[in-house]
Amino acid sequence: LAKTTQPISMDSYEGQEVNITCSHNNIATNDYITWYQQFPSQGPRFIIQGYKTKVTNEVASLFIPADRKSSTLSLPRVSLSDTAVYYCLVGDNAGGTSYGKLTFGQGTILTVHP
Amino acid sequence: DARVTQTPRHKVTEMGQEVTMRCQPILGHNTVFWYRQTMMQGLELLAYFRNRAPLDDSGMPKDRFSAEMPDATLATLKIQPSEPRDSAVYFCASVLETDSQPQHFGDGTRLSIL
Numbered sequence: 631l632a633k634t635t636q637p638i639s640m641d642s643y644e645g646q647e648v649n650i651t652c653s654h655n656n657i658a659t660n661d662y663i664t665w666y667q668q669f670p671s672q673g674p675r676f677i678i679q680g681y682k683t684k685v686t687n688e689v690a691s692l693f694i695p696a697d698r699k700s701s702t703l704s705l706p707r708v709s710l711s712d713t714a715v716y717y718c719l720v721g722d723n724a725g726g727t728s729y730g731k732l733t734f735g736q737g738t739i740l741t742v743h744p
Numbered sequence: 745d746a747r748v749t750q751t752p753r754h755k756v757t758e759m760g761q762e763v764t765m766r767c768q769p770i771l772g773h774n775t776v777f778w779y780r781q782t783m784m785q786g787l788e789l790l791a792y793f794r795n796r797a798p799l800d801d802s803g804m805p806k807d808r809f810s811a812e813m814p815d816a817t818l819a820t821l822k823i824q825p826s827e828p829r830d831s832a833v834y835f836c837a838s839v840l841e842t843d844s845q846p847q848h849f850g851d852g853t854r855l856s857i858l
Contacts, residue, residue: 666846671851673748673849673850673852674835674849675849676847676848733789734787736786
């Protein structure tokens with residue numbers, strides 16, 4: 631199982647762009663990279679997922695270099711409500727026998743200040 | 745917006761008592777996961793089911809924990825007898841097993857064993 635490493639915490643201010651980088655040196659060919667957001671007293675919520683290059687949706691962008699050994703979650707113009715824990719996960723989402731063994735690391739605590 | 749529903753949201757009981765946590769996966773999702781979250785260990789996968797059959801429960805203490813899916817709309821996680829070290833937030837997640845689909849989480853059951 632690919633292990634992920636991400637910063638324990640980050641601080642930002644409202645309106646700034648935040649980039650959270652995750653290292654996953656042992657990523658396998660079938661593995662996707664998925665990011666979740668978790669607020670207190672709630673379950674993790676899916677943000678974005680990608681396999682390679684760049685993926686963008688209405689809330690974030692995900693940048694994945696060619697070697698796929700890292701990925702960067704980019705949150706444009708954060709607000710106070712983006713204060714949460716962000717998890718980077720690597721795993722096989724394609725229904726194989728390893729499906730479901732997504733390992734959550736400790737996550738990155740993002741604090742957005744006024 | 746479809747959601748995973750977990751009951752109860754909070755449970756406080758004395759050690760030795762039986763605890764049953766319930767999860768209603770999103771309608772049509774065929775894969776269900778149970779996770780446990782603590783400050784020390786973070787999010788840990790306990791077990792998961794596909795089409796109601798248990799696929800992997802290696803993360804679950806077998807002597808006191810049991811997980812079942814009586815039908816496609818209900819998953820249960822039972823602890824008997826409960827111990828203080830079982831105090832945690834227990835999350836259920838579900839997904840339709842197709843390529844690169846992210847898991848959808850419920851908001852958890854906060855369990856306190858006194």
